[in-house]
Structure formats: C-alpha cells, structure tokens
Amino acid sequence: MTTAPSLAPATDTVLKADGVTMRFGGLTAVRGVDLTVGSGEIVGLIGPNGAGKTTFFNCLTGLYVPTEGTVSYRGTRLSRKPHLVTQAGVARTFQNIRLFANMTVLENVLVGRHTRTKEGLWSALLRGPGFKKAERTSEERAMELLEFTGLAHKRDHLARNLPYGEQRKLEIARALASEPGLLLLDEPTAGMNPYETRATQDLVLAIRAQGTAVLVIEHDMRFIFNLCDRVAVLVQGQKLVEGTAEVVQADDRVIAAYLGAPVDDNTTPDDAADPAPTAETPPTTDAPDPGGAPSADTAPDATPPADRPAQGPTGDTP
Numbered sequence: 001m002t003t004a005p006s007l008a009p010a011t012d013t014v015l016k017a018d019g020v021t022m023r024f025g026g027l028t029a030v031r032g033v034d035l036t037v038g039s040g041e042i043v044g045l046i047g048p049n050g051a052g053k054t055t056f057f058n059c060l061t062g063l064y065v066p067t068e069g070t071v072s073y074r075g076t077r078l079s080r081k082p083h084l085v086t087q088a089g090v091a092r093t094f095q096n097i098r099l100f101a102n103m104t105v106l107e108n109v110l111v112g113r114h115t116r117t118k119e120g121l122w123s124a125l126l127r128g129p130g131f132k133k134a135e136r137t138s139e140e141r142a143m144e145l146l147e148f149t150g151l152a153h154k155r156d157h158l159a160r161n162l163p164y165g166e167q168r169k170l171e172i173a174r175a176l177a178s179e180p181g182l183l184l185l186d187e188p189t190a191g192m193n194p195y196e197t198r199a200t201q202d203l204v205l206a207i208r209a210q211g212t213a214v215l216v217i218e219h220d221m222r223f224i225f226n227l228c229d230r231v232a233v234l235v236q237g238q239k240l241v242e243g244t245a246e247v248v249q250a251d252d253r254v255i256a257a258y259l260g261a262p263v264d265d266n267t268t269p270d271d272a273a274d275p276a277p278t279a280e281t282p283p284t285t286d287a288p289d290p291g292g293a294p295s296a297d298t299a300p301d302a303t304p305p306a307d308r309p310a311q312g313p314t315g316d317t318p
C-alpha cells in the first residue's frame with residue numbers, strides 16, 4: 001500500500017510526525033505514518049479497531065518510543081518522556097478514563113497544573129509566600145477550567161461520584177490545566193449518549209477557539225465529520241487516506257477497510273496489525289446528517305457499552 005501523503009495545513013505547524021513506526025516484536029502496529037496538525041486545526045484520526053491509532057498517540061506523547069521516525073512540536077523534537085512532552089505543550093486524554101477517583105474534581109485539575117508550577121520542593125514544604133501565590137494562581141486557573149467545562153458546581157465532589165459524561169469532561173479539564181498548544185483526545189465520546197456527544201463537540205470547538213489545536217481519535221463518524229477540518233484514516237498501521245470529511249467519505253478504500261477488506265491486494269504486510277474486521281459502521285453510512293436518524297454509534301442505548309463504567313473512574317493512577 002502506498003502511504004497517503006501528509007497534507008500540510010496552511011496554518012503554522014504545531015505537530016509534525018515524520019515516518020513514525022512502532023513495532024512490537026514481529027507486529028508492526030504503526031508503519032511510517034506522517035501527520036501534521038496546524039495551529040487552530042481540529043484533525044481526526046479514524047480507523048478500524050486495532051488500526052494503530054492509540055499506539056500512534058502513545059508514540060506522540062512519549063509513552064512509547066517509536067521504533068523509527070520523529071515527532072516535533074512547534075519545530076522542536078519532542079522528548080521521549082511523557083511529562084516533558086506535556087511540559088512542551090502537548091496534553092492528552094485516554095481511551096479508558098484515568099482520573100484520581102478519590103480526589104475531588106478541583107484536586108484532579110490541580111494535579112494537571114503541576115507542569116506549569118515552578119515552585120520547588122522546599123517552597124512547597126515551607127509553604128512560603130511564593131508557594132502560596134502559586135497555589136492561589138493554580139486554583140484560580142483550575143476554577144476557570146471547571147467553569148469552561150461546566151463542572152464548577154461539582155468542584156468538591158469526588159471524581160468517582162461524577163456521572164460518566166462528566167468524568168470525561170474532567171479528564172479534558174485536567175489536560176487543559178497544563179496549558180497545552182495541542183490536545184490529543186482518545187475516543188472522547190466513547191460510551192456517551194447523543195446529548196453528551198453533542199456537548200463534547202461544542203467543548204472541542206470552544207477549546208479550538210481558545211487557541212488549542214486538537215487531534216482526536218474517535219469511532220463516532222458523525223462526531224468526526226461534523227467537527228474536523230481534516231481526517232486521516234489509519235488501516236493496519238498505515239495512513240490510507242487524509243483529507244476533508246468529503247474526501248474521506250468518498251474514498252472506496254476507506255469503506256472497504258471498515259468492512260474488513262485487505263488494504264492492498266498485493267502488498268498486505270505479513271506482520272501488519274490484524275485487518276480487524278469490525279462491526280463498526282463504515283464511515284459513509286454514518287455521514288453528517290444533522291436532521292437524520294442517529295447512527296448506530298450515537299443512538300440512545302439503555303445498556304452502557306462495555307467501556308462505560310457502571311460507576312466511578314476506571315483507574316486511580318493516570
């Protein structure tokens with residue numbers, strides 16, 4: 001398969017991934033992926049289950065060291081240490097919610113501020129004037145973010161007691177606390193009802209309006225095609241297509257990939273990730289249709305999906 005070329009955005013480039021490859025033993029989960037995100041852009045990353053989307057995110061954020069390739073943020077090569085990536089200006093959320101379950105909503109956001117707090121250990125222990133001022137500033141900023149995400153009235157609630165949709169919002173608030181120039185969202189609407197999904201769409205637009213570029217992985221095609229300026233499609237670890245919603249929806253290869261067809265008759269790599277036939281609806285059948293019936297992904301469903309916790313966050317250690 002020929003990898004789709006990277007479409008350089010007209011705006012300043014915030015993120016540039018060049019030839020990112022990630023191998024796990026004999027399995028190539030991500031293969032030579034180029035991707036750029038421009039400032040002010042919302043870029044979608046879609047693909048069938050097992051296509052390599054989360055692995056690619058992990059390569060961008062230092063959780064994995066790519067086997068090959070480079071990742072730069074605003075022209076500077078990113079560190080391979082996650083906290084330094086965050087400090088550089090790239091924040092993320094996770095597919096499975098990772099909040100501090102037994103901390104309050106406000107405390108969770110304050111944790112996200114730590115890369116922007118300059119006060120050292122001694123200052124913190126002695127609680128000197130510098131520390132107190134920094135603490136006040138952090139709390140003010142955290143409250144602004146809770147207002148922004150609609151969670152201010154829950155500031156003293158334990159994260160574990162929030163409804164699922166609010167836990168996802170809190171994850172975003174915490175990520176924003178590090179003042180990122182680029183926010184990576186991994187399936188932000190997974191398990192949400194249509195109302196929550198719409199609210200998340202509005203939230204992402206508001207984040208962009210405040211100057212943060214967004215790269216988002218999502219299986220909900222209505223959400224992706226309504227929201228994104230550009231969409232890249234990963235299949236078996238390779239970028240198959242990149243373009244506007246219209247371009248991606250019109251590409252027969254994308255539909256074939258979602259239906260489980262091999263990406264290339266001749267060159268399907270032996271060690272590529274599984275084609276992973278999936279029950280997901282192919283993108284075109286889930287195209288933007290504000291007036292139409294909800295897609296399978298967004299239809300109201302009394303039974304929470306498997307990835308939606310019955311209660312409380314799934315983890316206590318982000």
Ligand SMILES: Nc1ncnc2c1ncn2[C@@H]1O[C@H](COP(=O)(O)OP(=O)(O)OP(=O)(O)O)[C@@H](O)[C@H]1O
Nearest residue numbers: 024029047048049050051052053054055056273274
């Ligand atoms: N740490 C790992 N070790 C070995 N294989 C891995 C590891 N992480 C991911 N993989 C494999 O890499 C491939 C891509 O997985 P990945 O989770 O990135 O896909 P995805 O597109 O995010 O899928 P989904 O949409 O289901 O979340 C899969 O075959 C997966 O099993």
